[in-house]
């Protein structure tokens with residue numbers, strides 16, 4: 001799957017995606033090995049361009065790209 005990044009440089013992920021940097025979220029009752037249950041994921045429709053519930057971003061720095069800020 002082609003990797004996509006948001007404007008902040010964070011990797012865009014689906015809830016059932018997973019990678020080698022997975023770490024279980026302490027809030028998950030039965031953590032599955034997928035982004036939805038990973039402590040690095042952010043799934044929220046608040047204040048971003050994503051409208052589908054199953055699309056989120058990965059905040060793990062090793063999965064992000066540097067973005068250039070134009071001033």
Ligand code: SF4
Pocket residue numbers: 011013017018019020021022023034035038039040041057058059060063
């Ligand atoms: S949220 Fe990021 S670190 Fe966690 S499994 Fe998904 S891609 Fe990997």
